[in-house]
Amino acid sequence: MVLTKISLIFLSAALIASAQQHQPTPMPRQQGAEDPAAVERGRALFRSSCGFCHGNDATGSRAPDLLRSPILLHDDHGTLLGPIIHNGRPEKGMPSFATMKDDEVADIVGYLHHQANAALHSAHVPGDYPLSKLLTGNAQAGKAYFYGPGGCSNCHSVTGDLASIAKKLSPIDLQQQMVYPSDKKIAKTAVVTFADGERCEGKLVHQDEFNVSMICKDGWYRSWPRADVKIEIHDPLEMHRELMSKYTNPDIHNLFAYLETLK
Ligand code: HEC
Ligand code: HEC
Structure with a gap:
């Protein structure tokens, strides 16, 4: 928790610093020669926005391993990755990050190329992602979080709107709805x-x-x-998305494990 807060402070400091410098658009990066500071920013952004599904190191968890994705392999400075991040593939469980800023997308892209490059040069071959990887959280802790610091019970009830939610939604849909509820269902x-x-x-x-x-x-x-x-x-979902980005990855894993018990 403390660590997360500190890294968030560093992250915002870095973002503010880079905004204040009025830097020109960065030159296209050579693959494998990313600016280390940008890679670190990208790493932090990836952890908070993508890690829950793709694994913090991008080698896959509940969503595919990105380091072996043909898209990353063929991507040239975000030309392929950028549109996927912005538009998502909502029907397949990949949410859209429509409001993510271009420089944030560029940092994430730089981080992914850095990771793919590192993987190429190491003996570590990421394995397939077994179903057991889906349920790494602790349902009891998730429940405590749901009624406690998460504040979920302010708006939801496990005997009301979320009753049998794990029966209604497949695990991948439940994850997506929990992190980025679909705005199609709810009227603006x-x-x-x-x-x-x-x-x-x-x-x-x-x-x-x-x-x-x-x-x-x-x-x-x-x-x-x-x-x-x-x-x-x-x-009405804007606040929901903001809330979810405040929770730590373990909190989200625990919450998911708890919601999976609602059958
Ligand atoms: C709620 C879970 C979830 C989150 C959060 C998420 N993704 Fe995904 N992502 C998926 C799923 C599921 C797929 C597979 C979709 C498919 O089958 O086409 C996917 C696919 C992708 C692909 C395409 C891979 C390929 O080879 O087809 C890329 C690239 C990607 N995600 C990047 C990201 C990035 C970058 C972020 C963070 C900004 C992110 N994702 C956040 C679930 C997620
Ligand atoms: C400020 C009110 C609010 C808070 C707090 C809130 N949500 Fe939501 N949540 C909503 C709204 C509004 C929707 C969209 C309506 C719907 O799908 O039921 C939603 C949708 C969802 C869905 C999808 C439900 C479905 O039927 O597809 C899940 C799962 C969910 N929230 C989980 C959570 C969890 C877990 C927390 C706590 C970490 C939380 N929410 C906190 C308002 C809130």
Whole structure:
């Protein structure tokens, strides 16, 4: 816990320092010649955002070994990895990291190339990821965390919305929903303001570059050209995602082990 806090402080200090230096876009990196500071930043980011599924060293856990991924092998400075990180493959359990900043993605990509290179030059051949690797946490500790510091019971109930969740969702889906709940299932709300100051508050139905449509509080469906209105969107899951990124990897493993008992 203490260690995590300290490394988080170092990480934010490093991020702030790099933001303050107004560095130009880094030159493309040679494979195997990554900037050590960027690799360390990437390592920390990978641990917090990807390690739970891909293993902290990227050799695979509940999600595939990335060091042997043909995508990493053929990636050239993020051209292949970047879009996968940003878009994910939600239908296959790989969440999208749509809001991750480009320099963070670049650090993760640098870290992965560094790891792949190190693996090439070592005798260590990562094994396949057996199912037992899925359940490394402690369900009792997960339960204590769920009702205690995790604050999960503020919003969820194991006899209510999460009852039999492990029966409803496959392990890989349960992991994904727990870490990054799908925003398809839950309605975003929005406030649209017109040039004359009038507002519509309600459920967001659709938005793209050109149009926005909503069901306003009066129950009517309406749609406007995006350019004509000011829109403010509230995503109820944003807080959930922020919360999950605050938990340590062991906390997440324990929580998962606990949720798996809810059959
Ligand atoms: C909730 C679990 C989860 C998290 C978190 C996650 N992934 Fe994944 N990832 C998966 C799964 C599952 C797959 C396999 C999808 C498939 O079968 O196509 C995958 C696939 C990938 C692939 C494609 C590998 C290949 O060869 O097809 C890459 C690259 C990848 N993830 C990178 C990342 C990175 C980088 C992060 C962190 C920013 C991350 N993932 C976070 C679950 C996760
Ligand atoms: C601020 C309220 C809030 C907190 C705190 C919270 N969640 Fe959630 N959680 C939600 C919302 C909203 C959803 C999306 C609605 C849904 O799918 O039920 C969700 C979805 C989920 C899902 C997917 C459920 C499904 O049916 O697919 C799981 C699993 C989950 N949360 C686990 C947790 C765990 C574990 C914690 C504690 C570490 C936690 N949540 C903390 C609000 C919260």
